[in-house]
Amino acid sequence: MTTTPALHLNHLNAGYGRAHVLFDIDLTIHPGTIAAIMGRNGVGKTTLLNTIAGLITPTQGTITHHNTDITHTPPHTRIHHGLAYVPQGHDTFAPLTVAENLHLAHQANPRSHPHPIDHALHHFPRLQPLLHRKAGHLSGGQAQQLNLARALITRPTTLLLDEPTEGIQPSIVTEIENAITDIAAQGITIVLVEQYLDLALRLADTITVLDAGRITHHGPRTELDHDSAHALMAI
């Protein structure tokens, strides 16, 4: 039996003006899997997520999400198709409290979970004592948990995560790793850009390696041990 892919990229090319960054990306990601996108700095990982999220228009190729061609769907409408994006860095609304940030995510999207605070605290119980703190006063790890919680409130079927553990202390990295595992266990597809090889190898079902904007490796994580993964990343 063949399943409909969660995400199918066909011959995708994209860049910034005359700077061509992604070349002929063909990638199929199956529902409920964690797909790690890896590669050295500057190879095009964020550009790929930005293109899937609709922030960059491809110069060629198509993006299909659960059988719907979203290549030309505006970014704010992609959320209605079940696509959520947590970009690199922290983009909470700093002057608003944690609870206000969660309510805003709820109001912004008609598909949202009906009980946003409960839903957020279920995944990230550490946010409970912080509900009335301004988001701008959170630590990096707390802000990242808030960002993930806000994305989940929109009830995505596919979640794009750009380096969710970057700059975050090790104890919180473990919590974020556990949250990603829980999210995937609910059947949500995750496209994960992750620099930490060990973390990606623990979490991912498939590993895709980019180099200079092209896919140089794609396959099940079980086919790779740490040393061969390291070698692929060093190419």
Ligand SMILES: Nc1ncnc2c1ncn2[C@@H]1O[C@H](COP(=O)(O)OP(=O)(O)OP(=O)(O)O)[C@@H](O)[C@H]1O
């Ligand atoms: N706004 C932009 N305008 C022009 N070029 C850009 C822009 N953003 C990124 N680039 C270039 O596109 C290429 C890919 O960058 P991208 O951020 O996608 O790589 P990355 O693999 O995510 O890197 P990192 O791991 O450092 O985040 C780089 O050469 C980068 O300099």
